[in-house]
Amino acid sequence: MATGARPWAPPIDGLDEVGYLTSTTAMELTEVPDSLLVLGGGYVALEQAQLFARLGSKVTVLVRSRLASKEEPEVSKALQEVFADEGIRVVRRAAPTRVAHDAVTGQVVVTADISGGEQEFRADQVLVALGRRPVTDGLNLDAVEVKTGDAGEIVVTNQLLSSNPRIWAAGDVTGHPEFVYVAAHHGNVVAENAFAGAERPVDYTQLPRVTFTSPAIGAVGMTESQVLAAGIRCDCRVLPLGYVPRALVNRDTRGFIKMVANADTGEILGLTAVAKDAGELAAAGVHILGKTLTEVADAWAPYLTMTEGIRIVAKAFTTDVAKLSCCA
Numbered sequence: 505m506a507t508g509a510r511p512w513a514p515p516i517d518g519l520d521e522v523g524y525l526t527s528t529t530a531m532e533l534t535e536v537p538d539s540l541l542v543l544g545g546g547y548v549a550l551e552q553a554q555l556f557a558r559l560g561s562k563v564t565v566l567v568r569s570r571l572a573s574k575e576e577p578e579v580s581k582a583l584q585e586v587f588a589d590e591g592i593r594v595v596r597r598a599a600p601t602r603v604a605h606d607a608v609t610g611q612v613v614v615t616a617d618i619s620g621g622e623q624e625f626r627a628d629q630v631l632v633a634l635g636r637r638p639v640t641d642g643l644n645l646d647a648v649e650v651k652t653g654d655a656g657e658i659v660v661t662n663q664l665l666s667s668n669p670r671i672w673a674a675g676d677v678t679g680h681p682e683f684v685y686v687a688a689h690h691g692n693v694v695a696e697n698a699f700a701g702a703e704r705p706v707d708y709t710q711l712p713r714v715t716f717t718s719p720a721i722g723a724v725g726m727t728e729s730q731v732l733a734a735g736i737r738c739d740c741r742v743l744p745l746g747y748v749p750r751a752l753v754n755r756d757t758r759g760f761i762k763m764v765a766n767a768d769t770g771e772i773l774g775l776t777a778v779a780k781d782a783g784e785l786a787a788a789g790v791h792i793l794g795k796t797l798t799e800v801a802d803a804w805a806p807y808l809t810m811t812e813g814i815r816i817v818a819k820a821f822t823t824d825v826a827k828l829s830c831c832a
Contacts, residue, residue, distance in 0.1 A: 505650075505658055505666070506691070507643070509636040509676035517602035522612055524603075525631040527552060536560050539627040541614055543600055545571045547715040549633035550583065554717050556631075557592045564625055566598040566616055572715065575776060576727050578742055582759050582778040583717060595625075603630065638677045655679060662705040663697050664690060672698050681711060710793050712786035719759045722782030724789040725774030728764050739767035741820040745779055748813040749830060756780055763797075763817045770796040772818075781810040788814060797821050807831040 511526035513519060525533075527548045538561065542553045545567030557563040565571075565587070570580040571594065584594050598616040606613050611626045638657040645652060651659045651667040657679030664672050674690035676682050689706070696702035715721040731738040742762045745751035751759075759778035766773055775789035788811045792800050797818050805815040807830070816825055 505643075505671060505673040505677055506675045506687070507639040507677045509638045509682065511632070512635050512637040513632045514634060516600050519603045519632070522603045522605045522630070524612075525629055527631075527633060530556075530631055537628040538562065539611075539629075540564075541566065541612065541625055541627040541630040542633060543614075543630065544633035544635075545569070545573060546633065546635065547572070547721075549631075550715055550717050550721075552631060552633060553592055554587070554590065557587075557590055562591070562627075564593040564595065564627065566595050566600060566614070566625065568597065568599055570596055572721060574727075575721060575723055576762055578760055578762060579721055579723075579776060579778055582719075583721070586717070586719065586758060595623075598623075636676065636682060638679055640677060653679060662707075663703060664694050664706060665697070680706070681708060681713070683711075683713065686711070710790045712783075712790055714783040714786055716783075719756070719778050719780050720782040721776075721778055722784070722786030722789075723774070723776040724786045725772075725793045726764060727774055727776065728762075731764055731766075731773055736773070737767040738764060739821065740764045741817055743813060743817040743820055743825065745813070747816060747825050748779075748810065750781075750808050750810045750812060751779065753808060754780060761785065761813045761817045763814075763821075765797055765821070770798060772797060772800065775814065777813075779810060779813075785810060785814065 530552060536559045540556050540561045540563050542549050542565045553563050553565050571583045572579045587594055598618050600614050600616045602615045604613045611628055612630045614625045615622055637655050640652055640656045649668050650671055653659050658666050658673040658677050660666055660673050660678050664674060666673055672694045674694045675687035693704050693706055696704055712724040728738055728740050742760050745757040745759045751757045762776045764774040772792050772795055777785040801818040805812040
């Protein structure tokens, strides 16, 4: 089973009657709207908000908590500053309650609860980017005893086997991380397990994740809050990009690199970056998880590469990086 997922919209009063854009239908527009309301603060919302702002729309983002709420709080702060510089308005702690159509102006009117009070937001279009749901409705999975979860996802083992021993599932329909490379990996695992009895498990411990804003968000491993929730004593450093020579050469020091480590063992548990090349930093970060801070701080790193920043942030645990020479 590999039926994927589709954009999901919550039951907001009036939303269906007024009509709304999704990440799919927004790409089918033939004209750029003068103004756009984006509901959501996840990766789809962030990418689409910046896209339409750069195309000329006046964009307002309504978010329940903060931008990129599953990532480090420093990510939200950095992206909010970038969005402010680009004229994108971000309204936090906003819970949309109803949507209506203004017959006079032709605009969409979204009413939201903000800190206990109501406020109206108007735009030519509203884009709902509040998540996706697995496509399992209408498949009659109960008839073949395939269990599904609360969001409709096919419940699978770590080997991607469903509750029916002859049915496997792969990709977004499982409710697992929604990345194209996860779905591709699932396909390989299912083929080997189903037809060759390989019994390969899927392990997300070192799964990198990237949001393609500009600058981008890249992360791998655990966040600081996840480390603390696991009962591990945490130590971390946040390195502003002003200390990374490559960022200075690029004349773009917006962002940071954050490293999270086990305070007792020095083992690196997570890496997060906001940077032009954050995706490459996350990919490189895959190979340092489990290593110690000393190992990474003492490793070779080419000067004037963004990944040199990984070595610098590791050194920041024991050294004042402001006193380092250009390539030390």
